[in-house]
Amino acid sequence: MSKQHAGVILRVYPGSLAEELELVPGDKIIAINDQELNDIIDLSFAMADEEIDMLIEHADGQQEMISFDKDFDEELGVEFESAVFDGIRNCANNCYFCFVDMIAPDMRNSLSIKDDDYRLSFLYGNFVTMTNMGPRDFKRIEQYHLSPLYVSVQCMNPELRAQMLRCKGAARIAEQLDNLEQAGCDYHTQVVLCAGLNDGEELERTIRDIVARRPHALSMAIVPVGLTKYRDDPFPLKQFDAEGAARVIDEVEKWQAKIREEEGRTFIYLGDEFYLLAGREVPPTEFYDGFPQLDNGIGLTRSFINDWEKTEASAGSYEEPVYLDVVAGTSVAPILAKLADSVQQENLHIRIVPVANDHFGHTVNVSGLLTAKDIMKTLDGLTGKRTGILIPESALRSGEDIFLDDVTLEELQAHYPEARIEPVQGGKDFRQALTGWHGYHKNRNGETAYTWQSNAGYTKNIQY
Template sequence: MPKGALVFQIQPGSLADRIGLQPQDIILSINGNEVRDLIDYQYLTAEEKIKLDVLHPDGYQESLLIIKEEDEDLGIRFEAAVFDGIRHCQNRCCFCFIDQLPSGLRSSLYLKDDDYRLSFLHGNFVTLNNLREDDLERILKWHLSPLYVSVHTTDPELRSRLMGNRHAGRIMEHLKRLSAGGITIHAQIVLCPGLNDRAYLRQTILDLAKLGPNIASVGVVPVGLTRFRENLTDLRSFTGEEARDCIELIQQLQLKFKRQRGERFVFLSDEFYLLAGVNFPAREFYEDFPQLENGVGLSRLFLDEFTKLAAHLPKSLDHAQEVLVITGQLGYLVLKQVLPAFEDIDRLKVKLHAVDNLFFGPAITVTGLLTGQDIYHSLTRSLTSRPDRVIISEVMLKMGTTLFLDDWTVDDLEERLGVSVQVAPNNAQGLIEAVINRKLTRRPRRHPLRSSFK
């Protein structure tokens, strides 16, 4: 296929529609410039006068001239954000989750991207190990910010060893240059007990903080280990005591940064608090939740939202229902805190069921990595009565589909269980509305009575 941007969809009535562009057309260049990705496209189409060189599916090539308002959208949608091929990961990280996947899953799950463009456009974490000089210049020139960077450690030798890449030791050099150039960085540390934790972790966080305010946040997450680790580095999961040690270290650093920077800067993912058996910090400790996509603060948001919405739960349902809510082992520790709120609803019986992850192994305890077959086998082994509905979270499914990681569909699970399976949005309101099987009606807030006595 010729190099260029493959058109996926044309918005009806748009400029692109009016000049005759259609899906499967390929935009070869814009104003004579190569179009490598969505960044190029957005930059080049911001002008008022645009010349598109287009190749049609029948092989006919033509140039199309568009006169428009500055920054007016052409109405073209693309299937991918990168047109010249995703940059693949060149690392061999000892903790890589993709290396721990079993064979036979859908091909997209094995894709290892390490592309700074996807970091800017979609928030993907990248290592910066494959950056070329022209990449750095482009990031700085076009101010591609923020970027999300997998740091793991700032110790050059340790980082090279952890990532199996001799170029990995240059991370501080790259971060200094980018942050000095005004690029905001959100950093990630995948923490492995006995490797990059304790003194290494402390030094890494301090090194990042010294780079100034453009290193905006650091998220620390525990390593995830499946049962498919044959011929891989011998790693282990954190113990509860080690998780408590991590919490203590991060709390000390947060106090230090709060005094120095006016912000806490570094945050632990929810798993550490659950492993340690420690309550999540209050909402204000997460500040503006800069590492939410990294699983930092999701549980606190959920619990706070649920508490607010619980005041609007109905007193009774129209007919009796028994509902079973499916979750992972860690999710169970969160959801069991809110389950009592449903006990006061007449004609409703809610049970919570934690599923062991047999597919990936018992060390994988997050809800988002449960498979259809794990849910099925768990329920068929333990259910003593059949519920009216089974509720699962959307995080178990491929985005925009009903497909589990093992290629089971929601329909497959429903058919095998013989029970209706309902998918709930991954938030408190979504769970509540799925459980009560209707939209939540918020009662008006009561204002305190004003005394007429002076």
């Protein structure tokens, strides 16, 4: 065997095959039926056999071969520390708009991981540029039918793309998309739109080229560039203002109408920020075609409102006054306020608390990037009674109850002993918390742990 890679077990599920085999956290799975394992994908295909010889290395360094029979579709029942056993593929680019490069200093190392790994794209929907991919990767995509992938296109002008990513290989975007299609892989696409750079005529070109790649191209998301106060890249970038956001909406709506007329779906979706910034209503549910890029933030606002509307409010009123502070990023606060205003329950007092992001800079206005210190600074500046505090669950690392600035939920609760703190994930949680506060509790036990990745969001650790 060449250099051995191993899948390190993080958790063994009760009643699972792994528990029956007496596997424990810390054990490493090195090979199955003499097949080396580079990632969870290799393991999944190897585990499809019914007769298994599994090479294990225990925490003390001792190796053991475990042989057993299993049903064809029987899962092992473990969670791994990482989906990729041979290490995450690092990004080969130096993009003008890289969010990881704009992370505040002295934060945990995991926030600085710059991944660009097609395997994480297949497993979790992480967006990849494909600049570090070669023939072996496309062959493996074809062999294992790894579809769909999620591709950061940014623009289809090869020279401009190479410039924006600061990588000569980025100019091969059309060729790389051809390679995906020849491998039988469909893909979702993303454009991080930068004012004055890849918008206007360049956006028209990108849309035209991607639309022509249907049906392999499944969808296209256009999201505005995000900048923090820690960006020190010399290339000048500016964010969209209300007028610029409105222009983008108008431009894209023409394409959306054309495609809906052709095939009855929208295909191109704008990030919620464009609508919020331009002061326009987010599109209706049917416009999002089942929300294919919800994890990319496309349609989150509409999905939140839908969940709210589908949830029945708790009947009755509160016998004693209840004072709830609802913590939110500044962009979504007006929508939460509108929903809260529709709640008419006696003795219920709701205060929406928009939190300015001092940590990353006020241009960062989403709830998921709020830190505990900024939340506390804002809440501490308010007067009046407080029964409970609702915080956005997206601001926590799932499974760990910890904010981006390493403050724990327990520490935040200790700071406000007079008020119960509860996370809220979506519209259903929000309505249940407001109308049935005394019975509301967000049970987050057993949720999968998350790690930070370079698409500026949290991605799940792999389960198998």
